[in-house]
Amino acid sequence: MASDEVPIRDESIRLGQFLKLASLIDSGADAKAVISDGLVMVNGDVELRRGRQLHPGDTVSLEGRTARVVQG
Template sequence: MSIGDEVIRLGQFLKLADVVEAGAAVKAVLASGSVRVNGEVETRRGRQLRVGDEVTLPGENLRVG
């Protein structure tokens, strides 16, 4: 997924990638511990992602581009 700026927050990225529908859903997905950023479990919605970062969830493998 391509972003316009140098960084994007994880919550925004998940919404733009249509992984979740709303902000409340982002919180629930992150709280479940099923989201990984570059192979590490991430629970912070505000985590800043940069080009090349890889976000994985069950059934999804996304790269920030």
Template sequence: MAAKRAPQDVPIRDDSIRLGQFLKLAGLVDTGADAKDAVAFGAVSVNGETETRRGRQLVVGDVVALGEEQARVASGDADDVDVPW
């Protein structure tokens, strides 16, 4: 089994963010509907544990994985970061 890629740091503006919002911000899904489905089907993990609550609050340092992609919640202003999307 291939190792997952290192997580990409994705800055958030506040102290926390909901899982569904973070999935979109990180580019792991395209829409809120995609986020809802991925979480409902158990395809998303947070810190290595399967998460089925789309509204789960994430804080800086949490690592979210969907398939081989991973993103880590980072502090900072998302407007100041050059993102590819």
């Protein structure tokens, strides 16, 4: 499965912020909903923490779409 590379400015980013940055969701409220429903996977594992710190190389998947964190 191909993934989009999404650059971040800092060394890490919170999952909820990254979902919006990667255009996987439209708003922070959407982030809370999809994460609490167990629809978001980080590096192949279901992630239920919106504040999970992501680093370059991590991959985030939601409903068949995948985005990879890269250093910007």
